[in-house]
Amino acid sequence: MAECHPVGFQWVMEAKARGATVIHVDPRFTRTSAMADLHVPLRAGSDIAFLGGLIRHVLENEKYFREYVLAYTNAATIVSEEFRDTEDLDGVFSGLDPRRRAYDFSSWRYEDAEVSAPSGLQEMRPEERDRVRGAARGEKHGSGGAEVSAGPMRIRTDETLRHPRCVFQILRRHFARYTPETVERICGIPQETFAKVCELITENSGRERTTAFVYSVGWTQHTVGVQYIRTAAILQTLLGNIGRPGGGILALRGHASIQGSTDIPTLFNLLPGYLPMPHADRGRDLEEYLRAETVRKGHWGNMRSYLVSLLKAWWGEAANADNDFCFDHLPRLTGDHGTYRTVLAQLDGVCKGYFLLGENPAVGSANARLQRLGMAKLDWLVVRDFSLIESATWWKDGPEIETGELRTEDIGTEVFFLPAAAHTEKSGSFTNTQRLLQWHRQAVEPAGDARSDLWFAFELGRRIRAKLADPAYRERHGLDDVEMDRPVLELTWDYPTEGRHGEPDAEAVLAEINGRDAAGRPLSSYLELRPDGSTSCGCWIYCGVYADGVNQADRRRPGSEQDWVAAEWGWAWPMNRRILYNRASADPAGRPWSERKAYLRWDESRRRWVGPDVPDFDPATPPDHEPPPDATGPEALSGTDAFIMQADGKAWLYAPSGLVDGPLPAHYEPQESPFANPLYGQRRNPVRSLPPPGREHFQPSDGERGAQVFPYVATTYRLTEHHTAGGMSRWLPRLSELQPEFFCEVSPELARERGLEHLGWATVITARSAIEARVLVTERMKPLRVQGRWLHQIGLPYHWGPNGLTTGDAANELAHIALDPNVHIQEVKALACDIRPGRRPRGRALRELVEEYRRRAGIDEQTGRQM
């Protein structure tokens, strides 16, 4: 955090100054470790075992927050008799179909609850389920509100937590083998260090104290990435650290609006506000879509209002009750259409055109060579950026030109480079890592041809619509299918423009996102959205950001004039709420768990919830509220259903639906690992997503022939002085001077073992490629004792590429595209590799070196593809 989010880290230091203990768990010693009370180095790719060990400690030593757990979690819920755990089946859950490499989730359900998980999947044929599953359905709903029951909910519970099939007892059995000895064997963390972590975390949780977990892509970029976060969620929920001040699991994100681009998603599987994109198998019409995706209870129960309001925002007058509000205008998914799948579609010649909007996959995406080979197959490529990044110039000077794999003259791709406007040259909002929308105002007009992406999208749409509406153009280009073009032609696409370049008014777009009532007045909350088409709203969770016609994201009352919550700076979704699930900050009766950790409380005399934040639900709902039995949606929530997005109102220690790789996290080794899995016969995540054979080479893992060829583990990371794939840092003299060259971090022991010299060169090799880096020999990298062997890890900052002021090989050349099956993210945080002294070969010899390694390791099309 001190490295990549230094200004946010000031609050960790403030907490430390007031007595907080800071623990840093990371394979490398960084600036964060330097400021921490305790640095815990561990093997990259072993965090589930580490967190699982903490969960076991909490359960076995009765350190959980019992009242919180009973009131707000599903600990007491009884699970179906058919469920079998990884502990029973040597590393897989019940329902695994080895042929299809997919789970049937029906046995994971709550007892007596009609499962539909992730909502509706069970009604389908197995092959239909695979396709829906492939479409990243787990990500819909953002906060995880998959359905648990189709009918009126009568979930069986045992409040004594003794029933052998209650979630609590299942958890105990599941984590029983994650002992301190196991943690030591898998993670390389000595038992005394682990005991210290257990003690610090449990002593700092409960009524009087809260503990926060902060993570970044070190947890997500794995073939079990989602389950890493699930493990943390189980731990934090058991300790009562969710929904309370000083608690939580906080994702630190690395781009100014990466949260915003998930909320208003430029993502294949989502519509704005985490509404799922319709799927061909379950989205034939509006009713079928809503039947499949809506849950009965909680705020997802009003999905019809959210979706119809979105369709009204997009298709305006054309959208009405008689035509399903233009639902059929939406394209349908049939599986995974994520970015790595798109690269394969480019190689297959299916995807012919590509827009890169402030993104540099030739450096920043896994298996960078595959990214460039995909682009070389395109008809056209549009790159919008500040400078000539590698993704714009690979056809001229990319690594494949050097190796002779590609020849510039043979590449048919037409490339347009369009200069982009900077944030100072346009107005708009970023959503930061804490869901806070902050407006930046335009200071000056962009120079030359530089334009905002708002202008680009608006102008492109304007031109396409004009062409499609022109009979002569249609005639000339043989465009005879009018129905195909109706969604474009009927689109609401009329924004006021301003300034020298005719830039669209960003506030007008924000107003559309916020939504309007039938009279065109701005809405102030998503609770006002209606299912009948009388309201419009471009993103339901952002409804209220333009309340009263005022740009709430541009509120700038100085922090010094506000309380510590600072509710009048910017605007947080939903409803300007700063801590989610804040009902859990008070006990079931509405009293704060302790005065020290007070946040919201029920004020009986005023019959209202009071406190410094916006309460999770109607502030007049008393703690003892019982909904009528036939209530649905938010009205079905009781006064103690703190987890208002969940279909049972509870935090899920056990996830009966929503995840495709198990209701509980289990330790699996990375796709490529020098170690076996000591816990289970099942080595890796059995349902991880692999590309079809022929596009990617995987390495053997421990126990397989050739694994010793790649004995080390590389992990990629970022530096304070550079930004992601370098487009916003490698062209700046200041930042390039601060971090002038690509390097690899190795321990003195590894340097001795492989003859690496400090400041000399090293070549790092995987089955994909070989890269060279300057060697930084440092005690910051500590060899770890894992399964009775010494493991050396190698740190690789991934910012570099061949262009810019400071140049170097891209770490992503080494990475493969085995993906997490829930969200299709790549595993770049734990890569088995080899390292040797000296520079890498040039030209054709580079590919020959990689071929030689593949031969030595016996790698073929099937290597690493076993379930």
Added chain:
Amino acid sequence: MGWGDLLGRWPVWRQLTGADRTGRGAAARSAATDRLRPRTADADRVVKSICPYCAVGCGQNVYVRDGKVVQIEGDPDSPISRGRLCPKGSATLQLTTGPARETRVLYRRPHGTEWERLDLDTAMDMIADRVIKARRDGWQWTDDEGRRVRRTLGFASLGGATLDNEENYLIKKLFTALGAIQIENQARI
């Protein structure tokens, strides 16, 4: 001007006779020091902004003079950053006004070996034509199993995490209406 005045302007004299015996404060001040003014002092206006790098969302003050950005500093009003910026945030002036910014459209024709210049209007028109064609070439009313999909696989888009919410909104809205589904950004990477 008497000798006393002249002597009083000599830093060594002031260091020896004044309170600043280490010579690191008032004694070292010169007329040149007094004439120095911060770049921010002459700005015509200060524009409120947010740092474009990571997702902490630090506040920035953008100082503008004669229609040009002359300095970017941390905004002390921000309850998130309290005026601080990290090395990247502090380099924002160089990011936005440095010589590495391209300001002209560049074009590489198929099989071409060099960039060529193209005016923006022509480029936009060519791109619109290419989207229409790729969209149609990759169009599917139904998939290979006969299910209605109403979509195109002909073009894709990657990017958005560095852009504004309003920009992502228009991109998603337009490309979805065109039937494109391969719309992605850094959030999955």
